[in-house]
Amino acid sequence: MASAGVAGEPFFALPFGDIVNYFTPYTAVLFGFALLFTLICILSRPEQQLDVVFGTDAYYAKGVTGKELRFRRFMSIACGCATMAAMVSGDVFNFTLFVSMVGVCIIGIVAAVKSRHVLDAAYNYGIIAIVATIPLFGGAAITLATTGTLSIWELSAMASGMPLIAKMLIIVGVMGEGIAPFYAAKAELFRAPGAPYVIMIHVSSLLMFLRVVEILLTV
């Protein structure tokens, strides 16, 4: 495969027709990391955030309990599953689909938090993430229209490969899902309690970005 110079020789491939899902050392590392953090989300109890009552010596604890805990845990596990799927996907469309699913799950992770500040940030983040799906799917559509395939395996073997404009659209789309310079709202999301779930927000978008670099250098 042409990506051997980018991410190492693939040591496993699973073909479904022309769509070939594959593990290179690179994607295996990313998959393992997504799996690890999903397991932490499943097994870990959330922390209690301590805060000082302003102007006094008193402090109070904010926890995550009951329905809120269950919903946020579910959303972060869904986010982890979508991330893992995007790491092993051998198909550009599946990849874009899982990236946008991650965007939705990230809003879900903080949507149950009863804090105006965090909800405002989630709303801002949501607008950017949803707008970013337009270049994301646009890139995949242009790829299909010009090359006739969405399989990364086949695209990497083609001489022409993916058109430059499609590559640029896809990278803009993934950046919009939450990497610099569109991450300002995400820093505010991190103020919500529930560390294992909140961390999933950044795990997923970092892994997305790392994978898209591999895809774009390969095709």
Add this chain to the structure above:
Amino acid sequence: MLVELVIAVVMGLLFLGIHRKVIARIQGRPGPPIWQEILHTLKFSFKETWVPRTASTLLYVGIIAVAMGIWTAALYVVLAGGSILILFGIYMLHKMVEHGVGLSPGSPYAKFGGIRSVISASSEIPLFAVIGGIYFFTGSLMISDLVAYQADNGPLLLSILPAAIAMYLVILSKMHYGPFSIVEAKEIVSGYQTEHFGVWRAGLQIGDAIKTFVLLYAFVLIFVGQLGPVLLLVAMLALLVSLSFICAVSPMLSPYDSVTVQMVAICILVVWLGVLVVIG
């Protein structure tokens, strides 16, 4: 392979000690002895240790193992001449360690460190200038290929200087006491590490040591090429001392200034790389 790992830990801790010593000498202080970080790690590992009552236990403990594990993996990638994409992936995943360590105890100081580490995500962008530049000029991202390329064509440091500067910035932004180390600034006690004491802190120190060793080693391999053991050590030390010098003479930037400076630097480097691509 275990031997290399132990060497990396000891050398890394020694490098961190030298870093402190150089900073102190430049600032006119006597400074600690260079083996101070090794003593620190030993001292921390003999302190009584527990988990704070408010912490998310699994994350609080597990993230320490992750910190050590990812940099061990990075060491093997560099030693085996693997892809620099994996190395940089691990560098970005180190951000997760900062978030996890910062957010898991429930302490407000550690939490601020964790949030600042999200803001400082812009320090990862120069990585892609490095990857893009190297891939365009050499056609490969495998360290073994890059070493072979440099044996034939001379050091990449000279041919793609902007990519080398970008990686230098990346390493600088992870050094202690540096202009960009806002995640462990003293106004938030010890930043993200505030609540990790005793054995947990010793574990973080070991992870840090391997990280320092791997990043310096990778820089020399990627931009200078394969050297003999003595020359390699000299090159790594020279790199470290230059980094310490910058850390000693520059103040810590405020969080937003830190991001702005990094962003401006990246834009300049990307334009410079673009010019090189057009000429070449």
Add this chain to the structure above:
Amino acid sequence: MEKWKVQTMTIAAFIVVIGAWAAGLVGLIGQGATAALLVVFFPVLCLGMMLWWTLGKGEDDLPFMGY
């Protein structure tokens, strides 16, 4: 976590790390497998060794809240 659990875990991690290293040296398993085992078990061994004596028996405490 109880002390005996930490000690059992440490001994298990020690056996795996030394075993993986020795097996890698004599060529019983590949470089990749050795690296993978060391990546997973070296941190466990480090933490376990350090926790062997220092695991606290006292009451857990609240985080530091300022002076």
